[in-house]
Amino acid sequence: MDKILKVAIVQAAPIPLCIDQGIGQLCKYVADASDAGAELIAFGETFLGGxxxxxxxxxxxxxxxxxxxxxxxxxxxxxxxxxxxxRLAPLQKLVDERNICVSVGAHERVRSSLYNNQLLFRPEQTPLDHRKLVPTHGERLIWNRGDGSTLSVHQATWGHVGNLICWEHWMPLARAAMHNLHEDVHVACWPSVRETYAIASRHYAFEGGCHVLAAGTVMHRADLLNGLTMVGGDADAQALIEEIPDQQLQFGGSLIIAPDGSIVAEAKDDAMTLTAEINLAAGAEAKAALDTDGHYSRADVFELSVDTREKLGVRWDPHKSE
Incomplete structure (x- = not known):
C-alpha cells in the first residue's frame, strides 16, 4: 500500500553569525513550506549561524x-x-500547531564549547539533538565532538526520521548504527551538496533502503558581512572575512533521493525550496533485495557496539564529600 509523505528542503541563504535574526527567518521559511503542504522540512548544515x-x-x-x-x-x-x-519557542509553536517535523542545523553552546548540532523539531516533544561526531579538518578549530547519546531517530506518525551531518556519511559504523534504527527518511546535512556529497547521499539511500533529503545551503561573502553588521560589527572579524573572495561560497545542490538511489528532485545553485511527494512503501520494497541491518548483515560474523552514554567529562558525586 502506498504511504505518501510530502517533504521539502529549504535551500536558502542563512543569516550568518546573527542567530537571533536567523530564527525569525527560519520560522518564515518553515511556515511557507508548511503552507505548501510539506510535513517534513529540512535545512542544511548550521543554517542557524551559517x-x-x-x-x-x-x-x-x-x-x-x-x-x-x-x-x-x-x-x-x-x-x-x-x-x-x-528563542526557539516560536519554531516549536509552529511545529506543534502544524503537526510537522523540521530538521535544522545550528551552532550550539554547551558550557564553553561550540557544537555542530542538527536539531529535529517534532510536535509536542523536545527537539532531538544530533551533535556531529567528528568535525572535519578545519572545523576542529571551532567545534567540539559529539557523543553517542545523540545518535537516535524520531518516531513520527508516518515512520522514523534521523539525521547525520556532512562527512559522518563516510563513517561506516555511524551509518550502520543509523540503519539499525530503521529510518524511513534520513536527512543528510551539508554546506553544499557537491558531487562527492551527492554520491554519499545516494549511497546512503541505497544502503539504508530509505529516502534521503540531502540538504545544502547557498551563501555569498556579502551574507557574511551583512550578518556581522547585524551583531554590531567587529573590525578584526571584518578584516578576516574580507580576505575571502567576493563571490558565491556555497552552492546548494540539494537532492531528494529514493531508496533505490535514484534522484526524485534536484536543486541547482540558487535559493529555492525543493519539494516532492515520496512513497515510504518503497523502502520496504527495497529491502527485499538488500537489508544491511538484517539478512545482508551477517550478525554471526560482525557485531557493532554503540555507547549511548552522554560524555560530560566531569561527574560531580555528592557522596564523595561525605
Whole structure:
C-alpha cells in the first residue's frame, strides 16, 4: 500500500553569525513550506549561524591567535543556541500547531564549547539533538565532538526520521548504527551538496533502503558581512572575512533521493525550496533485495557496539564529600 509523505528542503541563504535574526527567518521559511503542504522540512548544515566558511576560504583563518578568528568565535559563542533555548519557542509553536517535523542545523553552546548540532523539531516533544561526531579538518578549530547519546531517530506518525551531518556519511559504523534504527527518511546535512556529497547521499539511500533529503545551503561573502553588521560589527572579524573572495561560497545542490538511489528532485545553485511527494512503501520494497541491518548483515560474523552514554567529562558525586 502506498504511504505518501510530502517533504521539502529549504535551500536558502542563512543569516550568518546573527542567530537571533536567523530564527525569525527560519520560522518564515518553515511556515511557507508548511503552507505548501510539506510535513517534513529540512535545512542544511548550521543554517542557524551559517557555516563557518572562513575556515576554508580565508587564508589566515587557521593561524595561531588570529584576531579575526577569535572575534568570530566570540560572536558565535555569544549568539549560539543553548539546550532548552527559549528563542526557539516560536519554531516549536509552529511545529506543534502544524503537526510537522523540521530538521535544522545550528551552532550550539554547551558550557564553553561550540557544537555542530542538527536539531529535529517534532510536535509536542523536545527537539532531538544530533551533535556531529567528528568535525572535519578545519572545523576542529571551532567545534567540539559529539557523543553517542545523540545518535537516535524520531518516531513520527508516518515512520522514523534521523539525521547525520556532512562527512559522518563516510563513517561506516555511524551509518550502520543509523540503519539499525530503521529510518524511513534520513536527512543528510551539508554546506553544499557537491558531487562527492551527492554520491554519499545516494549511497546512503541505497544502503539504508530509505529516502534521503540531502540538504545544502547557498551563501555569498556579502551574507557574511551583512550578518556581522547585524551583531554590531567587529573590525578584526571584518578584516578576516574580507580576505575571502567576493563571490558565491556555497552552492546548494540539494537532492531528494529514493531508496533505490535514484534522484526524485534536484536543486541547482540558487535559493529555492525543493519539494516532492515520496512513497515510504518503497523502502520496504527495497529491502527485499538488500537489508544491511538484517539478512545482508551477517550478525554471526560482525557485531557493532554503540555507547549511548552522554560524555560530560566531569561527574560531580555528592557522596564523595561525605
Amino acid at each position: 557555516y563557518p566558511i572562513w575556515l576554508d576560504e580565508a587564508p589566515g583563518a587557521a593561524l595561531w591567535n588570529h584576531p579575526g578568528t577569535k572575534a568570530l568565535h566570540r560572536i558565535l559563542m555569544d549568539q549560539a543556541i543553548v539546550p532548552g533555548d527559549a
